[in-house]
Amino acid sequence: MNTPKLRLLLLPVCLAAAWTFAAAAEPVCRRLANGLEVVILTDNTNPAIASFVVVKTGLRGEGMSSSGISHMLEHLLFNGTATRTQEQIYEEADLMGAYHNAFTRDDYTCYMMLAPREHFPKMLNLQVDMVFHSILPPEKLEKERGIVLEELARDRTSPRYAAERALAGHVFAGSPYALPALGTEASIATMSREQILRYYRSYYVPNNAVLLLVGDVDIPTALDHVERELGALPRGELPGGPAMPALFGPDRFAAFDVDGAASQVVVTLSAPALTEPAWTVFRLVRRWLEDEEMSPLAALVRAGAVKGFQGETLTNRDYSLYQITLELPGPGPVSPERARALADKLRALPLDHLPEPVVRAYITQETVSEIYDMENIHYVGMWKGQILALADPARYPDYFGDRAIAPLVRFDATAVRTETARLLGHPNPIITVLAAKPAAKSPAPMMPPGAGMPR
Structure with missing residues (x-):
């Protein structure tokens, strides 16, 4: 991973490239x-x-x-x-x-x-x-x-x-x-x-x-x-959409036994929707939370509470979620109390260490990603298909090229910390334990009578 200083040096070049690309x-x-x-x-x-x-x-x-x-x-x-x-x-x-x-x-x-x-x-x-x-x-x-x-x-x-x-x-x-x-x-x-x-x-x-x-x-x-x-295709009468349940409520907890080397606690939080203005700063929040060097989640690793962490965004027409997977040191059951305590630790994480140059570096990374995706024409539909399916068509231009990137530069470290605190501070996260089943011990090999006995 590049250091924040090296990332920062790329910023003027990348933003200039984005502007040139978007103009065309x-x-x-x-x-x-x-x-x-x-x-x-x-x-x-x-x-x-x-x-x-x-x-x-x-x-x-x-x-x-x-x-x-x-x-x-x-x-x-x-x-x-x-x-x-x-x-x-x-x-x-x-x-x-x-x-x-x-x-x-x-x-x-x-x-x-x-x-x-x-x-x-x-x-x-x-x-x-x-x-x-x-x-x-x-x-x-x-x-x-x-x-x-x-x-x-x-x-x-x-x-x-x-x-x-x-x-x-x-x-x-x-x-x-x-x-x-x-x-x-x-x-x-x-x-x-x-x-x-x-x-x-x-x-x-x-x-x-x-x-x-x-x-x-x-x-x-x-x-x-x-x-x-x-143009001659006839319009259709679309079926009504399904009724969707509210996902978040008090004590959404479940545990499952699964195969794996280490047990995991997955904390699901409410995130901004893809079409909401807050999605823009959320892009920088994700960069911070998933940065192995700078992430506030790294404090849990240093404290020995978890072995590692991952973040994933799940967004669709009805829900927008951010999942934090906390990997524990080994397999075995995880008590509800331990899982809830880990979720509580997310709300208490210190969020004060986010230098402005690091935020500028995250903006650079988002810019580079946008340029790369847009200049590989067979990728564009893969990355933009969902926004075309979900967004108001009048706003389609806002999600391409410079208009997708330009709003990022308005956000500083304070804005990123504020949105991160809102995300991690969700009062009723969904907690899922994926308890890795310990590997069964292999039985000792059968030995023929007298084998291994002194002669």
């Missing part, structure tokens, strides 16, 4: 008559175009009987349309030199294609056909069902799987976010094509989607192609 990358935003949002980010230094279709549905639209349906549908959309077989889809992509992929998240699913700029019209036609005109070929369902069940079986072999499922099930209890993204063996095994079709027709409509184009895009020409390919 102000997004152009349009809304088609059918409600489809279109965002175009030009980068004429790259002779390719990346196209991302962000559909605003994921785990949030699922229940126990439909668990995994978003991911299953994602698989099926690569299998054929009314005008193309699966083989033709892949052959056309290969002939363009295109890369295509997809992923499913809590509240959106993203489909991406990347191809040389001269193939943009053909690429967009192929992508739109796949995403909005699939026939979900019946003969492909069992193949994809088998693939997903294999993924589930592979996940279960991970030593972390049981711990991750227990943690999500406790923290998000009563909400769809407690369910696994891949679904369950029972839900996948019984999922019918008719059920998937209903889901597809309900959520895959233009007024529930965003098209993001990034790269060497000629904007007027691109908008003409977008209107031609997507």
Whole structure:
């Protein structure tokens, strides 16, 4: 890790680079008559175009009987349309030199294609056909069902799987976010094509989607192609959202026995939402808390209370959380009193040691990260997909380039300490103990009679 002094030296260069990049990358935003949002980010230094279709549905639209349906549908959309077989889809992509992929998240699913700029019209036609005109070929369902069940079986072999499922099930209890993204063996095994079709027709409509184009895009020409390919899609009537439970309340505590080398206490706190103004300073708070050298959490390590710590942000349409995982020195059970005492220590951590140069260094790191993500055009949809799914479209430009970075420089060490105190001071954190089961002692090897006896 760089020292704060070395980090600080990078600041003027990085901020200048961010300004130069952002000046050439102000997004152009349009809304088609059918409600489809279109965002175009030009980068004429790259002779390719990346196209991302962000559909605003994921785990949030699922229940126990439909668990995994978003991911299953994602698989099926690569299998054929009314005008193309699966083989033709892949052959056309290969002939363009295109890369295509997809992923499913809590509240959106993203489909991406990347191809040389001269193939943009053909690429967009192929992508739109796949995403909005699939026939979900019946003969492909069992193949994809088998693939997903294999993924589930592979996940279960991970030593972390049981711990991750227990943690999500406790923290998000009563909400769809407690369910696994891949679904369950029972839900996948019984999922019918008719059920998937209903889901597809309900959520895959233009007024529930965003098209993001990034790269060497000629904007007027691109908008003409977008209107031609997507403008005639009919609007849909979206299903109502599920009722979401309040996560925080008095004494949210649970303990689970899991495999692992060391027991952990996971403290879940309420964080600013991705679309809230406080998210900006929270980006710096995360940098501080996850900095092994400077983090106030390091005081717990120095005191011998924990062996190590990690931080993770979980954010979706309904909840924004920050989880602090405290790793204990070894395996074994953890009493509720010990776990609660560790959570209480978070509220009492000293927050006075945060020099201004370190805050400037964190701003540099955020700036570098933004530049890197934006200049690798096939990454943009991965990192910005969620904000496109959650934010008010009128504010889309605020989340790209310099407009995403500029607000950071307004915050100093006092602001970061204040937001950190608010975060750690949550009166009712969710406490989850992941108690690592001690390894069973191997029995002593059996010895034949007389072995080892003096002769």
